[in-house]
Amino acid sequence: MHRRHCATAAIALVCALTALAAPGTAFASPAVPRPPAVAPGSPLLPKAPEPLPGNGPTGAPTAPAAPKSLDEIRLEIEGLYHQAVSATDTYNLAKEQAEQQSKEITELTERIVKGQARIDDLKLRAGAAARAQYQSGGLPPEAQLMLTDDPQLFLDGASRIKDGMKATRDLLRDLEQTQADLESYSQDASTHLRKLEANRVRQAEAKKEIDAKIAAAEAIEGRLRKEERERLLLLERRAADRAQSEWMRTAPLQRSATATAQGAAAVKFAKAQIGKPYVWGAEGPGSYDCSGLTSRAWATAGRPIPRTSQEQWRQLPKVAVEDMQPGDLIIYHADASHVGMYVGDGVIVHSPRPGRHVTLTGAGSMKILGVVRP
CATH class of the missing domain: 3.90.1720.10 (endopeptidase domain like (from Nostoc punctiforme))
Structure with missing residues (x-):
């Protein structure tokens, strides 16, 4: 009875958590603040605040940092987008694994339900055997057999007792194995559920990183004037063309x-x-x-x-x-x-x-x- 209560509780828990962890579950992520838009024609980078007296090594004002070149800005933007793309791979893998684990939890839940139904059936059969013995006067079959005077009835009864004993052993073995399987399925479902939740967390964290890196790159691009953005595209193409030319010069391709x-x-x-x-x-x-x-x-x-x-x-x-x-x-x-x-x-x-x-x-x-x- 204790095992049945445990199994029933396990089924209820797994089914409830499985429903909560279904692939369609959404995870909200905090919105990434975007810098305020800068009007066209503004400097590439925000103006540094006026230095306070005594900021320099000898008390003299510190000189403002030199503005970045357009090529340095290109590399910074490419780096941010590369980090976003790398985080996208983390997100996609976590999503794929979560979907697989959700599917496995569903399959395990179905096995648990079938295992419990099997246990219920075996217990019904065991109860039927007990009732049959009660209806026969409560005497074990062996005792009843010893009271008969008919040799043929004795032989027939001995055969039935042997078959009955084998059926009882099989019944108990099936019941024990099914209960062990049920406990194993419940443990496996709990393990998959923990992994599922961990991957959901990884998804949410990767999404936040992706949004942050894209927002940072877009903010930098947004500070550029139209002619600077056009120049940036030209620099990107030239860098790609140089790399391609060098690769084609040395790559042993099959034409x-x-x-x-x-x-x-x-x-x-x-x-x-x-x-x-x-x-x-x-x-x-x-x-x-x-x-x-x-x-x-x-x-x-x-x-x-x-x-x-x-x-x-x-x-x-x-x-x-x-x-x-x-x-x-x-x-x-x-x-x-x-x-x-x-x-x-x-x-x-x-x-x-x-x-x-x-x-x-x-x-x-x-x-x-x-x-x-x-």
């Missing part, structure tokens, strides 16, 4: 590399998304982040792959750059925080970062970590 049928299908899908905006955490159809694009493209081609660029790098087979073929994935940066799909001739299709759209660019325009093949 005649051809894609597999699945690779060609993945490339076709990814190129069809050109022009759609980058949105962190998005995997289509209207917008994508970098790994959302590559994972959706390969899923459409019939080959499901991990959702995040870091898991794609960790789990998929690695290939040498010289063996690269269209459809392969190029992983970028030391933390594997960005991914693009190789389309041939030294070019990738990718979803770059917030504020940009799915586009074609040079495969060597960013720091390559390695290449993987789905």
